[in-house]
Amino acid sequence: xxxxxxxxxxxxxxxxxxxxxxxxxxxxxxxxxxxxxxxxxxxxxxxxxxxxxxxxxxxxxxxxxxxxxxxxxxxxxxxxxxxxxxxxxxxxxxxxxxxxxxxxxxxxxxxxxxxxxxxxxxxxxxxxxxxxxxxxxxxxxxxxxxxxxxxxxxxxxxxxxxxxxxxxxxxxxxxxxxxxxxxxxxxxxxxxxxxxxxxxxxxxxxxxxxxxxxxxxxxxxxxxxxxxxxxxxxxxxxxxxxxxxxxxxxxxxxxxxxxxxxxxxxxxxxxxxxxxxxxxxxxxxxxxxxxxxxxxxxxxxxxxxxxxxxxxxxxxxxxxxxxxxxxxxxxxxxxxxxxxxxxxxxxxxxxxxxxxxxxxxxxxxxxxxxxxxxxxxxxxxxxxxxxxxxxxxxxxxxxxxxxxxxxxxxxxxxxxxxxxxxxxxxxxxxxxxxxxxxxxxxxxxxxxxxxxxxxxxxxxxxxxxxxxxxxxxxxxxxxxxxxxxxxxxxxxxxxxxxxxxxxxxxxxxxxxxxxxxxxxxxxxxxxxxxxxxxxxxxxxxxxxxxxxxxxxxxxxxxxxxxxxxxxxxxxxxxxxxxxxxxxxxxxxxxxxxxxxx
Numbered sequence: 001x002x003x004x005x006x007x008x009x010x011x012x013x014x015x016x017x018x019x020x021x022x023x024x025x026x027x028x029x030x031x032x033x034x035x036x037x038x039x040x041x042x043x044x045x046x047x048x049x050x051x052x053x054x055x056x057x058x059x060x061x062x063x064x065x066x067x068x069x070x071x072x073x074x075x076x077x078x079x080x081x082x083x084x085x086x087x088x089x090x091x092x093x094x095x096x097x098x099x100x101x102x103x104x105x106x107x108x109x110x111x112x113x114x115x116x117x118x119x120x121x122x123x124x125x126x127x128x129x130x131x132x133x134x135x136x137x138x139x140x141x142x143x144x145x146x147x148x149x150x151x152x153x154x155x156x157x158x159x160x161x162x163x164x165x166x167x168x169x170x171x172x173x174x175x176x177x178x179x180x181x182x183x184x185x186x187x188x189x190x191x192x193x194x195x196x197x198x199x200x201x202x203x204x205x206x207x208x209x210x211x212x213x214x215x216x217x218x219x220x221x222x223x224x225x226x227x228x229x230x231x232x233x234x235x236x237x238x239x240x241x242x243x244x245x246x247x248x249x250x251x252x253x254x255x256x257x258x259x260x261x262x263x264x265x266x267x268x269x270x271x272x273x274x275x276x277x278x279x280x281x282x283x284x285x286x287x288x289x290x291x292x293x294x295x296x297x298x299x300x301x302x303x304x305x306x307x308x309x310x311x312x313x314x315x316x317x318x319x320x321x322x323x324x325x326x327x328x329x330x331x332x333x334x335x336x337x338x339x340x341x342x343x344x345x346x347x348x349x350x351x352x353x354x355x356x357x358x359x360x361x362x363x364x365x366x367x368x369x370x371x372x373x374x375x376x377x378x379x380x381x382x383x384x385x386x387x388x389x390x391x392x393x394x395x396x397x398x399x400x401x402x403x404x405x406x407x408x409x410x411x412x413x414x415x416x417x418x419x420x421x422x423x424x425x426x427x428x429x430x431x432x433x434x435x436x437x438x439x440x441x442x443x444x445x446x447x448x449x450x451x452x453x454x455x456x457x458x459x460x461x462x463x464x465x466x467x468x469x470x471x472x473x474x475x476x477x478x479x480x481x482x483x484x485x486x487x488x489x490x491x492x493x494x495x496x497x498x499x500x501x502x503x504x505x506x507x508x509x510x511x512x513x514x515x516x517x518x519x520x521x522x523x524x525x526x527x528x529x530x531x532x533x534x535x536x537x538x539x540x541x542x543x544x545x546x547x548x549x550x551x552x553x554x555x556x557x558x559x560x561x562x563x564x565x566x567x568x569x570x571x572x573x574x575x576x577x578x579x580x581x582x583x584x585x586x587x588x589x590x591x592x593x594x595x596x597x
Contacts, residue, residue, distance in 0.1 A: 001303030004587035007510040013413040014583035014596035015039055016570035018054075018486060021143065022046040023585070025134040026411060027595040029126065036417035037065075037123040038131055040409050041116045044423050045135035047407045048112070048439075049186065050143050051591075052428045053152040054486065055407045057189070058441040059425025060111040062275050064262055064472045066479040067123055068416040073262035073273035073472050073479070077463070078115020078423075079444070080108040080255055084460045085246030088450045091458065096239060098375065099446045099458065101528025102430045103237025104245030106443035108464060109255045110227075112423055113196075113218045118257040121211040123417070128200055128211055132193055139438075140190035146591065147180035149428075156429045163236035164432035167440070171428065188438030195222060219256070223437060224249035230434045231441075238528055247441065262472070265289060265340050270503070271474040277339075278330035280526070281469045284492040285340055286320035287313070288499070292342070293349035300505030303515055304543060305497070307550035313500065314520045314537055314556070315352040317493055319361060321523040326362035326370035329455025330463040338365035356555035358534040360523055373449045376524045376532075406468060406486035410572040412581050418574060420470035420482035422491070446528045467491055467526050475576065483509075483571035485586070489526050493519040494567035509571045509584035516542040517566035533557070540566050564588045572596075 013030035026043035061078035154177040160168035200214030231245030262273035265285040274281035362370035406424035425442030448458035473481040501512035521536040537556040570585040583594035
């Protein structure tokens with residue numbers, strides 16, 4: 001099996017993420033005596049600076065983790081809720097059928113700051129200045145700008161010049177997009193963080209008191225006040241009109257990050273843990289449960305999945321994601337026990353045939369009839385995506401809209417703490433920059449529906465059904481593996497490919513990440529304008545020409561995405577028997593790196 005890099009093996013600590021600077025900063029904290037939680041928070045803040053087209057301070061973060069000595073996976077929910085003013089009547093009163101994917105109407109309460117600080121307070125050991133200093137340094141002194149950041153800014157430069165002048169002020173120096181590799185600075189963001197640190201340290205020398213004061217300074221102080229004032233101004237969004245936001249300081253003051261139990265399912269000695277069905281997380285568990293019926297037909301040859309394996313995985317993904325569309329949501333009574341049960345999966349797996357399904361087929365758990373959004377029903381065969389769908393990075397649709405994406409972090413330390421986090425939102429191209437703060441708001445509310453009575457209907461105080469989906473796995477009851485990837489709806493499909501390569505193909509972490517990936521676009525996108533293409537299967541050409549032809553013969557509409565284009569996986573592991581720690585990161589895009597010793 002060809003591999004781009006060695007799998008890292010050591011005993012001190014491992015960090016893997018989607019950017020080398022974040023992994024390096026996280027490792028520096030581990031070397032300084034910090035634990036996995038300290039390192040994850042550090043890396044998370046650095047990613048807000050160096051991958052601003054994929055996440056930012058105005059975004060969100062879900063985390064799945066286990067603390068040393070504990071075998072029960074937990075979830076930190078750093079996903080903010082819909083504002084009090086975000087009612088379906090308000091949006092429909094503006095003439096909208098969907099929540100726009102950009103601008104201010106799609107803003108939920110920013111969750112990343114409170115999420116990271118809550119995790120640091122409860123499980124970390126370092127001070128806020130210790131972990132935030134790396135990000136402040138890059139924002140103040142500069143960092144090498146990724147080529148894809150430059151390309152993203154260039155794509156939306158006209159929007160910035162004509163409608164989002166504050167974004168133009170930050171990103172279009174002398175009227176031009178910054179060149180790739182240029183040293184880019186965001187001093188206003190550094191100022192914002194320094195102000196929050198000062199507010200925290202004014203509370204005294206106690207670490208937790210400082211963190212609590214910094215949390216309040218964000219949600220009840222200067223930041224919340226500036227956010228509310230900015231949201232009163234109307235800005236152009238994907239609808240083609242100018243709209244003001246509905247997010248207020250009171251919305252921010254009323255929300256805080258929370259903990260909950262992870263959703264788990266057992267598979268042949270493994271226990272896989274995900275965030276709950278207010279996200280898409282359980283679809284990975286559903287896919288794995290469905291594939292149990294086909295275990296003897298899954299195989300890898302020289303590190304490459306057979307066409308049979310890809311076909312079965314894709315058809316099971318279609319069934320799981322159809323259930324996601326019909327049943328998942330924060331406002332729903334989700335029949336999760338039934339959806340993850342062996343009996344339900346066995347009945348559903350009978351729908352998997354030898355050819356590609358072109359239908360969206362949600363099930364009827366507990367005899368309940370599924371209900372789909374009108375937009376989905378009306379667009380089953382009419383809506384098409386832009387030639388292959390999301391490839392793990394921001395893409396531009398035929399309408400000119402730009403979708404954001406995500407970052408990912410995995411950390412394991414010598415004490416046995418294991419953390420997997422998928423921060424996202426607050427993309428530079430999706431909402432205008434707040435000039436007094438140096439960052440923009442998230443647009444996660446675009447994932448709600450405006451139809452009444454759905455599991456994911458927009459409602460004040462509810463979380464959108466996010467695609468963010470970190471994973472943690474236990475082996476024989478011991479925390480052993482953390483992994484994840486950016487990629488929107490593709491996250492739990494690419495993670496499935498990694499999982500199969502690792503557990504069925506027997507590949508190590510790096511080999512499994514490097515193994516050819518695939519995904520289906522045969523279900524509605526979670527992002528505006530909610531498009532989908534029945535039958536479309538996007539694959540990396542390294543699967544082999546014969547395999548691609550075999551999949552076409554089975555009825556799949558195969559899109560060749562090139563040899564190295566799908567997924568930005570990273571992973572860490574801990575062997576409970578010998579204590580060895582391992583890590584690997586994706587080489588696609590020349591950004592992701594693992595660090596450790």
